[in-house]
Structure formats: structure tokens, C-alpha cells
Amino acid sequence: MKIPVVKRFNKKEFEIVFIDLEDVLLMRSYRGEVYYQTREGLYSQISTFEEHERFLVGQGFKKVDRCYVVQMDQVEFFDDVQQRLYFVSQPVNSDSPSAPVSGAHLKSVEKLINNPGSKEGSASVRNDLSGGLSTT
Numbered sequence: 001m002k003i004p005v006v007k008r009f010n011k012k013e014f015e016i017v018f019i020d021l022e023d024v025l026l027m028r029s030y031r032g033e034v035y036y037q038t039r040e041g042l043y044s045q046i047s048t049f050e051e052h053e054r055f056l057v058g059q060g061f062k063k064v065d066r067c068y069v070v071q072m073d074q075v076e077f078f079d080d081v082q083q084r085l086y087f088v089s090q091p092v093n094s095d096s097p098s099a100p101v102s103g104a105h106l107k108s109v110e111k112l113i114n115n116p117g118s119k120e121g122s123a124s125v126r127n128d129l130s131g132g133l134s135t136t
Helices: 049-057 103-114
Strands: 002-008 014-020 024-030 033-038 042-045 061-065 068-071 077-079 084-086 098-100 125-127 133-135
Touching (some): 014 049, 061 103, 068 098
Antiparallel strands (some): 024 033, 033 042, 061 068
16 A cells, blocks of 8 residues: 655655555654655655645645645536635535635636636536536
């Protein structure tokens, strides 16, 4: 079984790699972080938001705001007035799962929604009478 881990090059540079559990010689904890030692080196468990973001983007997710990474193929409704993505086709109330889209990411999200065949996204969207965009 392979698990995603962090291979750190220095304090700021890292990459997400997969190691096979059969290659793990030992696991240890140090200052609240989990480390895996293999013959090839020492790896840490994914623990920060930046590490999770890099892993998830590699799995097809999209950063839509400073603190939000979204699985775009699960998006069912985009409210272009409130600039929010919803995971239900008709958001009824504030309890509906949603994520804000920041101005920095708005154009790329709109591009994904309007061009479902692009390699970055797969949501197909139609204009909804309520003013938002809804997937079909």
C-alpha cells in the first residue's frame, strides 16, 4: 500500500511523493509530527494546509480561495453574484455546503465552469434562472 508523504528539500521547498509501506523501516513522532524512515530517506506525514493543497491539486482539486481547495467535479452550482461554489444543485439556505471564490481565482474558476472539457475541470454548467450557474 502506498501513502502520500512529504519529501523536504529545505525549510520552504518540498514535494509530495508516494512511498510503499513495505519500504518503511520505522515510523517515529517528533514535536507532534509523524516521520517515516526508508532506506532512501526520511519523509514526514502531510500536515500543513500547503502540503495538503499540493497533494489535492495533484489529485484534481482546485484552489479557489486562500483557505479553500475544492473538488471541482463535485460542484453543482456557482452563484456568480455571491461568488460561491455549491455542492447541491439548488442551495436553499446557509447550511448548504459551499466555498467562496476569491477575486484572484475567479477567472480560472469561471473558465473551468464555462469550458467543462478543459483538463483542469469537468463540471458542465448552464445558466440558472435564479441568476447563478448550475451544473447539468
